[in-house]
Amino acid sequence: MLGFSSNDNEKEIEELRSALQLTKEERDKALVELSAFSSTSGNKGVGDFIFRTLIEASTEATLVTDIEGNIIYVNLAWEKLTGFAFADVKGKNPRLLRSPRTPNVVIKKMWDALSAREPFVTEEIINRKKDGLEYETHFSIFPIQFEGKVLYYGSIHADIAERKESDRVRGEFVSLVSHQLNTPLSIINWYSQMLLSSRIGELNHKQAQYVEEIEQSVKRVISLVNALLNVSRIEMGTFSIVPEAISLAGVAEGVLSELKAKIEEKNIKLLKQYENAPASINADSKIAWMIFQNLLSNAIKYTPEGGDVNLEIGVNNENVFIKVRDTGYGIPKIEQSKIFEKMYRAENVRIKDIEGNGLGLYIVKSTLEAAGGTISFKSPAGVRIRSDGTKEECGTEFYVTIPVSGMKPRSGTKVLATTAEI
Amino acid sequence: MSKILIVEDETPLRTALVDTLLNEGYEVLEAKDGQEGLATALNDKPDIILLDLLMPKMSGLEVMEKLRADGWGKKVPIIVLTNRVPDDKIMADVTKYEPAFYLVKATLNLDDVVAKVKATLEKKG
Numbered sequence: 001m002l003g004f005s006s007n008d009n010e011k012e013i014e015e016l017r018s019a020l021q022l023t024k025e026e027r028d029k030a031l032v033e034l035s036a037f038s039s040t041s042g043n044k045g046v047g048d049f050i051f052r053t054l055i056e057a058s059t060e061a062t063l064v065t066d067i068e069g070n071i072i073y074v075n076l077a078w079e080k081l082t083g084f085a086f087a088d089v090k091g092k093n094p095r096l097l098r099s100p101r102t103p104n105v106v107i108k109k110m111w112d113a114l115s116a117r118e119p120f121v122t123e124e125i126i127n128r129k130k131d132g133l134e135y136e137t138h139f140s141i142f143p144i145q146f147e148g149k150v151l152y153y154g155s156i157h158a159d160i161a162e163r164k165e166s167d168r169v170r171g172e173f174v175s176l177v178s179h180q181l182n183t184p185l186s187i188i189n190w191y192s193q194m195l196l197s198s199r200i201g202e203l204n205h206k207q208a209q210y211v212e213e214i215e216q217s218v219k220r221v222i223s224l225v226n227a228l229l230n231v232s233r234i235e236m237g238t239f240s241i242v243p244e245a246i247s248l249a250g251v252a253e254g255v256l257s258e259l260k261a262k263i264e265e266k267n268i269k270l271l272k273q274y275e276n277a278p279a280s281i282n283a284d285s286k287i288a289w290m291i292f293q294n295l296l297s298n299a300i301k302y303t304p305e306g307g308d309v310n311l312e313i314g315v316n317n318e319n320v321f322i323k324v325r326d327t328g329y330g331i332p333k334i335e336q337s338k339i340f341e342k343m344y345r346a347e348n349v350r351i352k353d354i355e356g357n358g359l360g361l362y363i364v365k366s367t368l369e370a371a372g373g374t375i376s377f378k379s380p381a382g383v384r385i386r387s388d389g390t391k392e393e394c395g396t397e398f399y400v401t402i403p404v405s406g407m408k409p410r411s412g413t414k415v416l417a418t419t420a421e422i
Numbered sequence: 423m424s425k426i427l428i429v430e431d432e433t434p435l436r437t438a439l440v441d442t443l444l445n446e447g448y449e450v451l452e453a454k455d456g457q458e459g460l461a462t463a464l465n466d467k468p469d470i471i472l473l474d475l476l477m478p479k480m481s482g483l484e485v486m487e488k489l490r491a492d493g494w495g496k497k498v499p500i501i502v503l504t505n506r507v508p509d510d511k512i513m514a515d516v517t518k519y520e521p522a523f524y525l526v527k528a529t530l531n532l533d534d535v536v537a538k539v540k541a542t543l544e545k546k547g
Contacts, residue, residue: 175507178507179505179506179507182505182526182527182528183432183435183505183527185528186435186505186527186528186530187432187434187435187438189528189531190435190438190532191434191438193531193532193533194438194441194442194532197532199441199442199445222528222529225528226507226528226529229507414507417507417526417529
């Protein structure tokens with residue numbers, strides 16, 4: 001899973017931390033009692049025996065070094081996993097396990113954490129067993145401090161090669177399936193367009209209407225396939241963010257030209273405000289495209305005929321903002337906490353039978369936050385005057401921010417799939 | 423009139439491209455795999471090539487590699503037309519050969535293909 005940073009999440013983490021602090025005090029008390037435990041016959045040291053038994057029986061590979069980094073203890077699980085006996089490694093540095101494929105930057109981060117007396121957890125360290133076999137690890141290391149002095153370092157690691165492999169297989173499977181689906185979908189799409197182009201003769205009204213239904217549906221399936229591919233890349237953390245100088249207004253115009261037919265069909269009044277938009281910002285063009293594509297197409301989809309859609313791009317202190325407001329159905333209060341969840345669709349629009357796959361906002365939020373941006377909304381966002389003159393609250397306003405300094409780059413092997421050309 | 427070569431192994435997709443571009447008034451050549459595509463290209467010297475990537479006998483990447491090594495072929499504009507959503511590796515491989523565009527078929531309308539062909543030919547002058 002990705003580590004997101006937004007105010008909500010920070011609050012949540014803070015709450016979790018103080019709850020953990022409480023349970024930690026309870027657990028510490030129990031530990032002190034356990035270690036002071038004496039047998040009924042009065043034998044001291046029973047408490048220590050309990051801990052020794054626990055660590056030897058643990059299935060996690062556990063190691064302790066002195067402050068110089070010399071191994072002074074490994075447990076049974078460590079010997080089993082690595083193939084080394086304690087006698088082989090006693091007094092040696094644990095780096096004897098490390099594969100050269102481990103990125104140096106991770107080791108640097110580890111030492112930064114340890115010298116600040118912080119624990120460090122990573123899944124980027126690759127180890128090598130005694131027989132040479134390499135395996136990916138979930139690795140954690142922490143200073144063991146007593147009376148304000150670091151005396152030892154403890155580390156625990158597990159072999160996660162199997163899990164990583166199954167992630168890879170799943171990712172490749174999704175890629176392969178989407179590629180296999182795209183060929184027949186392209187055929188349906190293109191042949192519908194050829195029929196509608198009237199180059200081989202005019203269709204009558206009904207025929208044209210039927211073929212249009214086919215074309216619209218196949219486009220929905222194509223965008224669903226793309227969305228599933230993106231969800232898979234988001235969940236596996238394999239997507240890249242490549243900021244480059246782009247004009248947000250330019251991207252917005254590109255998306256609007258794709259949506260032109262729908263805007264005209266529903267007679268939507270579109271108000272665009274680009275006056276305060278920055279000429280350019282360092283942003284990933286695919287993420288920018290998805291932001292406008294999702295927010296604008298949602299606004300148009302969920303606004304009744306003749307409604308308004310406002311788009312504004314501007315700068316507010318440290319952030320460039322994108323504001324999309326509509327006079328649509330709004331998002332019911334009770335469902336507002338769920339709209340960024342995967343596959344979630346609001347009850348009021350499901351009833352109205354408006355198409356949607358419930359993935360768009362999830363993808364936008366996940367990618368945007370990984371890039372250092374935020375997305376929020378309010379609903380209702382305005383007031384509509386009914387034909388009888390009475391007023392009614394309506395509409396939704398989405399608010400996106402991207403730091404003026406630009407999106408955070410992120411290395412990954414996969415780019416995101418969009419309808420925009422590359 | 424400009425001469426276009428379409429290299430695509432999926433017959434229905436190839437036919438759609440051939441029919442559409444013929445209708446636009448271009449002279450159209452077609453090839454059903456990479457090997458045939460390369461031979462036709464070197465023999466007939468089209469003004470532009472629409473090239474699929476995953477094909478039997480010879481991949482689109484190999485076709486580009488061989489074309490770019492040829493005196494005439496190193497300058498012919500190529501539009502890559504594929505259904506592979508690119509990852510870093512594909513992009514690194516493809517951009518080496520400087521195609522005019524990398525287009526994903528499923529998200530593309532036939533009108534867009536025509537527009538890209540026109541734009542590329544105009545740029546070529």
